[in-house]
Amino acid sequence: MRPLRFLLPGTTGKFRCGGLQVELQSIRLTAGLRPTELVTYRQREAGRPFLDDLLRDESAPGAALWIVSWGFDVPRLLRRLRGRPVAYHAHSSGYGFDLPHGVPVLAVSRNTLGYWGDRAPRNPLFLVPNALEPQWRDQGLERDIDVLVQARKTSAYVLHQLVPALRRRGLRVEVQQGWVDDLVGLFNRARVYLYDSADYWRGRGVTEGFGLPPLEAMACGCVVFSSLNHALADLIDPGSVGHQIGSGTLAADLERIEAAAADPASWRADPAQLALRLTESCETRLQERWQGALEEIDGHWDRLQRNNAPAGPSPALEALRSPRLWQLRWRQWLARLRRLLLS
Template sequence: MRPIRFLLPGTTGRFRCGGLLVELQTARLTAQLVPTEVVTYRQREADHPFLDDLLARESTPGKTLWIVSWGFDVPGQLRRLRGRPVAYHAHSSGYGFSLPPGVPVLAVSRNTLGYWGDRAPRNPLFLVPNALQPKWLERGNRAAPLGCGRPIDVLVQQRKSSRYVLQHLVPALRRRGLRVEVQSGWVDDLVDLFNSAAVVLYDSADYWRGRGVSEGFGLPPLEALACGCVVFSSLNHALADSLDPGVVGHQIGCGTLENDLERIQAAVADPQAWLPPPARLSSLLEACSEPVLQERWHTALEAIDAHWSHLLLEGATPLRSSPLLALRIDQWRRRFWTMWRSLN
C-alpha cells in the first residue's frame, strides 16, 4: 500500500483540540500498517515536513496517499492536492462543501457516513470510528462496586455543556444533596477523574447546533462508560451511534427537569440498575479498541489503494453523482406523465 501523509495545520498551541489528538492517534495506528508521517500546512514545525516544501519538490501524482480532515480547510486542500491520491477523514458533518468525484471518505461515525452517503453517493465510503485510547480500557474501573467509595455523585465537564445543564440541572441536583463536580480546568488524569464519579452528564446538542456542524465522534460518553459510570447524554449526531437510550445510556433533558432529577438521583442511589448489560458494554468497548480499529483502517486503506490505482494507473473514470437539477427534472417529468395518464 502507498505510504500515508496526514495533513494538519499544526500540532501545537492553538491547534490542540480533540480532532488533532484523534488524527495523531490515528497516524500512530496506521504507522503500524504502512509508513506514515504528519505534514503541517499553516505552522512550520521542526518535527514535521511542511506542505509547501513537499509540493514544490514532488511531481504529481506522487507516491503517497494524503489524508485531509481539517473542516473548512478541506476544499482548499483538495484543490492543492488535485491529481494526487487523497482521502477525506470526515469527523463532523455540515460544513457545506461538496467533494470531487472519486475522493474516498473515511467517516468516523454512522452519522457522518450517512451525510456523505447522501451528498457523495458515488464516492468510495468507509466507516472507521475513532478508537478509545488504551488507558480507558486498561484503567477504567468497570468492575468496582458502584456507589461505594466514589466521591463524586455527578460529574459534568463544562466545555460543550449546555446552559440547561449548568444553569438549571446542576443547581437543582445540588439542592437535592448530591455531590456534583463541574470540571473546567486542566486535569492531569481524566481516567482517575471518571473513575471517581458514579454518573456523568454530557449534553453537547446546543454547542454543536450553535456552530452549525455536528458532534463528530462523541468519545466522552464512551470514556465514561469505560470507567463504569452511568451516562446521561444528548443523542445528537454521532452520539446516537452508540448510546441506545435506556440501554447503554440515558437521554438528558428528557421532557422535564423533574424527570431528569428523579432519574439521575435514582442512578446515583443504585448505579448497577442503570448501567448497560455487561455483555453489551463489553462488545461496545471492544469495537472501539485500537486493534479492532487498526484492522478497519487496514481494510479501508487496501480498498483506497486499489481505487487510486484504477484512476491513476489504469485511467479509469470516477463515477459521478447525478446533478440535483437532473434529479428534479426527472421528478417533474414523472409527475407530469402521472397526471397526463390520469386525465386520459
C-alpha cells in the same frame, strides 16, 4: 501500498483539542500498517514536514496517500491536492461543501457515513470509527464525585438549571473547566457523567462527529446521561447503554440522576451491550478496519491513475459521478409532467 500523509493545521496551542487527539491516535495506528507521517499546513513545527515545502519539491505526486480531516479547511486542501491520491477522514458533518468525484471518505460514525452516503453516494465510503485507547477502564477507585460535568460543549440547561438543582439536593457535582491531563482518573472518581452537546452543535450547524467522551466514561464505570444528537445515537441505547438527558422535564432528570448516583450498579450500561461497543472500538479492531479501508483506497487510486496512462482513458476506470441536486429535481419534475400529460 502507498505511504500515508496526514494533514493537520498544527499540533500545539489553539489546535489542541479532542479532534487533534483522535487524529494523532489514527496516525499511531496506521503507522503500524505502513509508513505514515504527520504534515502540518498552517503552523510550521520543528521536525515535521510542511505542506508548502512538500508540494513545491514533490517529484512523484502519486507516491503517497494524503489524508485530510480538518473541517472547514477540507475544500481548500482538496483543491491544493488535486491530481494526487487523497481521502477525507470525516468526523463532523454539515460543513456544506461537496466532495470532488472519486475522493474516498473514511467516516468515523454511521451518522457521518449516512451523511456522505446521501451527499456523495458514488464516492468510495468506509466506516472507520475512532478507537478507544487501553487506559480507558475502571480502576476501582473510590468515587467521591456524585455527578461530573465538562463545561465545554455542555448546554445552558445542564449548567444553569440541572447542576444547581442537583446541588440543592445535596449531590456532589463537579463542573470541569479547561484541559485535564488525567481525564481517566477523573472519570474513575465519578458515579454519574452528564454529556449534553445537542445545543452546542445545533448552534454551529455541524454535527457531533463521534462522541468519544460518553464511551470513555462508560468504559471507566460511570453511569452516563447523554443527549442523542448525531453520532451519539450510534453509541447510546437509552435505558440499556446510557440514558437520555433532558428527558421531558427537569424533575425527571433530577429523579433519575439522583437514583443513579445513589446506586450506580443498577443504572450502569448493560454489560453485554457495553462489552460489544468497547470491543468494536478497541485499537486492534480499528487497526483492522484501517487496513481493509486503505487497501481498497489504494486499489481505487490505482484504477484512476491507470485511466491517465498513455494508452488512453477507459470509461470503466473513470470515477463515477453523482447527479447534482438540481438535475435530480429537474428529472423528477419532468417525469411527473410526462405522467400527467399521458394520463
